[in-house]
Amino acid sequence: MLWWQRIRSAWPGPRWQSREVDLARELQTHLESEAEEQREAGASPREARLAAQRALGNTTLIKEDVRVTWGFQWLEMLFQDLRYTFRTLNRDRGFTVVAVLILALGIGANVAVFSVVNTILLRPLPFENAQQLVWIAPQIGAKCGFSCETYSADAYQEFRAQNRSFQDVTGYFAFSSEDNYRLTGRGEPVPATGIYVTRNFFQVLGVSPSLGRLFLPEDARKGSHPVALLANAYWKRQFAADPGIVGRTVDLNGQAVTVVGVLPPNFDFGAVFSPGEKVDLFTPYILDDWRNDGNDLTLIGRLKPGFNLPQAQADTNLVMPQLYFNTKFPNSKGFYKATLTPLKQYVTGRLHSSLLLLWCAVGLILLIVCVNLANLLFGRAAARSKEFAMRIALGAGRMRLIRQLLTESLVLAGAGAALGLGIAYAITVYLAHQGSIALPLLSTVRVGGPALAWTLLLTVAAAVFFGLLPGFSISGVNLQEALKDAGQGMSEGRKHDRTRSALVVSEVALASLLLIGAGLLLRSFLRVLDVNLGFQPSRAATIKVDYNDSGSTAKRIVIFQQILTHIEAIPGVEAAGMVDYLPLGRNRNWGGVRVKGRLYRPGEAPSPLVYVVTPGFFRAMGMRLFAGRDFSWEDGPTNRKVVIINQSLARALQTKGNVIGQTVIAGGGEDTVVGVVSDVHETSIEGASGWQIYYPATQAYPAGAELVIRSKMPPDSLAGSVMRTLRQLNPNQPAAAFEPIQQIVDHAVSPRRFFMLLVTSFAGFGLLLASLGIYGVISYSVTRRTHEIGIRMALGATPGEVQLNVIARTLSLTLAGIAVGLVLSFAVTRLITSLLFGVSPADPVTFAVTVIVLALVALMAGYLPARRASRIDPMSALRAN
């Protein structure tokens, strides 16, 4: 027979039934023939019939054996088992619902986390041959910011020409701020975020356009007609996915720019290079326009086939010292270094341990889920021991019973997996749309093929795990004992109890491990929130301001002063000021700052991050002025050049006496220090803050203007009047977002918050499961001991004593679990030290709180059965058996 014929012949259809009828009839005729023979030999009809039955043996067993010969028996048994499973599960609906829900949550969480881990850690970046892509930047110095991770236009050009290990090298401008473009011509001006990329950017990454073309060499020539490429999402949002956009001209920052193409939907610049930000359009970086700008390009190279990282590193080490910062200045040669990092590692490397932790936590959850289900099934198996004994007596093999149990667990696991997949899908869609979480590639998370395979694996593993445990205990059922009415013999029950107790203890242990891990992360997170940022994020908000000073400082002073005067006049505004780069965002560096008259070795002078601000900015930001004064509008372009520095830089300058009034040399000109302000956490909240220097916008050239407003009321309420004021002064002001400063801080802590929240919710789930497990076991033992408790009460035990007895048992189980959990935690939490902030991995508070919480929850779980035990009526309990 062909395999499909076999399957069809095994299908429980009419054919099948006729075969069954046929077999029954055949055995019946056998019995009749035998009985006839016996009668002929002189037996009475009744004796003859019995003797015939004896001679033939167990008819059910024979039928089973015959069915085996029919082939594809497993299939038929599977159908039988399935039918039976659905019947029993339907009968025990409460159990089914609880089991499926628990499993669904466990599997759902696992698949969702796996999808995230797969997207961020395991899968290659969404570029062609992504393993060839390399991030080229010097090892990041903590105090230098983006300017030290980037290269000048000249250095880029020479590196591209001189290296031997890269097919090509590309780069993008690292200092574009959000909403740096203003799109006009269609209603009110709309902000857009654009990035300058060297013209080979997309070719090197291996991205081909959905529409139109990529940049050509002539697009990047000085003076060529401006062109732009649109990100797919922006094209859909802003231009309603109009395919006719290619070749059309749009008005960007008052300039006619031709759209030459639309990028594919799977290319998301923000997801890879600046997590949590959206980038709308790309324009060519014209090298000749930027030659005198300094370091502003981040470099990405594509290795030649056959070149590995160490070879490329050796090659780069040779080329880098040959590069000029600016070829016009011969002494600007020899300052560059580079460490090559695979692009993938650059993008996701630092999340490695966090994601692994998340994966472990969710794995623990699945383990707890399985233990819990094993426990539930154990309880059920115990209650069903009579049923199983009956089935064995009727001719069911023990393997067959185990298979029946496995089928049940598979059906449960399958239903759980189906529901869990739905949950995982919902979670991933939710996560992918959380623009505010600064995790790379998060917006590309999907439940994909590998996640489905992972689900399948988890389901089968879970089913086998929690199906087999009770299965083996059943196969040891003592037939006679179980069939007798008082079948729940003490010894059998005790063994059962021990296994279930062990399961509960391990559940509690796992839950306490999770709780302690979550507690440590939670406390770290709270510590991070407590960090003194150097500014006050509450009640402050910011908006990007558009202005056109045509490069004239005098004109800019007038515009800025006018804007600030009008803004400060709005009722509720306490202070207002402007800055070009906000903290925790982009930053830049203009080289070393030297005290006038002192000699420095190369690289010795501290090189601070640079901010250009207006008077009033420090007050608006809530920064403290420790010494000296704020800038004023009198610090005009022709007056004495002034700067304000932060405390760290003040210390680093090591001036004898007061730093106020000192003359420093930065960039070339001489500046007088007029003030010292608080250290701001400019790059990260958790890292130390570095050196900072502030120039007045009345003297230095700002890269843009972020208006910062401090208000007496919630900043949101001001959004309308601020925008109206800005529009009044400048009709071109785009509808940029009015963003609370707190949001910027939240964005910076969002990865930590993300991991903390997930692990905490897993721990909560684990706690719930553990309490369910405790409740189940205690409740079952009370039921089983009803008789015994009845006797005790009849002999004079008070309800209080009975209650205490049950609760004591609950607590002893829980404490055993906690003890194991604590030992485990002590051993394991050291591994996550790098993920903690301001909390020791053996934090006594976390450990103590975990113990208390678990004990309380266990008490609650044990109280219900204890109360039930104390209400047992001795008379009815004794009569029942």
Added chain:
Amino acid sequence: MMIPNESINRIDLLQGTLDMLILRTLLFGPAHGHQIAKHIQRTTEDVLQVEHGSLYPALHRLERKGWVTANWETPKGGKRECKFYRLTAAGKKRLVAEESKWRRLVMSIGRVMERAEEG
């Protein structure tokens, strides 16, 4: 009437020999399950007691292999319709093969036993 304590004189069937005995029995003509069991029992003078329980799985196995066919028939002079098994051509071939295998086995075992006696 059969009495079970004769079991001392009974020999358990060697694994696989039941199939051969059934095929051999059917060589005399079609028979139903009860007849086959009785025939084997009678010809061996009750030494080989066929477990009725194992007879039917064996019959169904042989049918599946195509060595016998089965049909419901009423025997001449019989009262009830019975399921009769009939040897097929393939079954005959199989019987020959089994028989020669069996003879070889008996001979080999016999040789060993004779040697043992001589020694």
